[in-house]
Amino acid sequence: MTSPDQIAAQILSTKSLSVAPTWLNNFLSSSGTAQRNIPPSALAKTAIFRLLASDIKESLSKHRSCVLPVDTYDPNVQERRLQGSIPVQVLDIEDIGTSLWSQIEAIERVERGEAIRGREIVRTIAVGEDSEATENGHANSGPAANASGSSGYGPHRLILQDAAGTVTVGVELQRIEGINLEKLAIGAKLLLCNPTVARGMVLLSPSSVTVLGGKIEAWDTPWRQGRKARLLEKTASLDGE
Structure with a gap:
């Protein structure tokens, strides 16, 4: 039978994630007796x-x-530079x-089923991330909003949380593939590798x-x-200042 240590070692070596023993034991228990015939590498992927x-x-x-130092968000x-690999989740x-x-x-x-082509607004069949199909079947060219209603170019500001529950702000200094409103889900996991923290914010770059x-x-x-309601609320608060 595959041991929890084998699975933990596989996950640590492939994803640099250190699994909590209780969670891993519960996972293996939920897999039932079928795990006896499953290779450790396959169980690790699951x-x-x-x-x-x-x-x-x-x-x-x-x-x-x-985990992050508890005073990561200290603006003073x-x-x-933090050392090591620190997993966080996106809030x-x-x-x-x-x-x-x-x-x-x-x-x-997006709600109306429209997208932008150059300076024109065109009707779309489906609004996608990279291209939109118009009613006459031609693909749009030029900038277009994706299904999240954003160009996706950023930079982005993220609220991040580590395994201990410490919450901090991350700011994208350089564009990072996979970080945009369309691709990155809430609850998604990032691995911070020796990140720099300045004035209480984690500075995000492709290298970190x-x-x-x-x-x-x-x-x-x-x-x-x-999301739309939150954006409207922000504009209202700014108008009131």
Whole structure:
């Protein structure tokens, strides 16, 4: 029978994730007796899939080498570099490179089944991330809003949480493949590799971030459904200042 240590070692070597023993034992127990005929590598892949859909506060180790310092968000610390690989999950993502009204209008165009082609607004059959098919069957060219109602260019501001529950802000300094409103789900997992923290914010760059993916459906669906209302609320608060 495959041992928990074998699975934990596989996950650590392939994804740099240190699994909580209780979570792993529960996973193996739920696999039943069929696990006896499943190779450790296959079980590890299934465990990783489940991990990426889990709350890391329950599934990953809280050892201090695997979590953020509790004072990560301290704005009085000018700059410091954290050591090691620290997994986090996404609680919120915001496109700070696009105006609030532009994002609201993009969401409303998606709601109406419209997209932008150059300076034209065209009707679409389906609004996708890279291209839109128009009613006459031709693909649109030029910039277009994706299904999340955003250009996706960013930069992005993320609210991140580690396995110990520490919450911090991450800011995208350089564009990172996989970080945009369309591709990155709420609950998705990122691996921070020796990241720099400045004035309470984690500075995100391609060299310091690995996008592991995943999604927590119970978090992602209400977040997306309420995004337009949150943007409208922000514009109202700004108008009131």
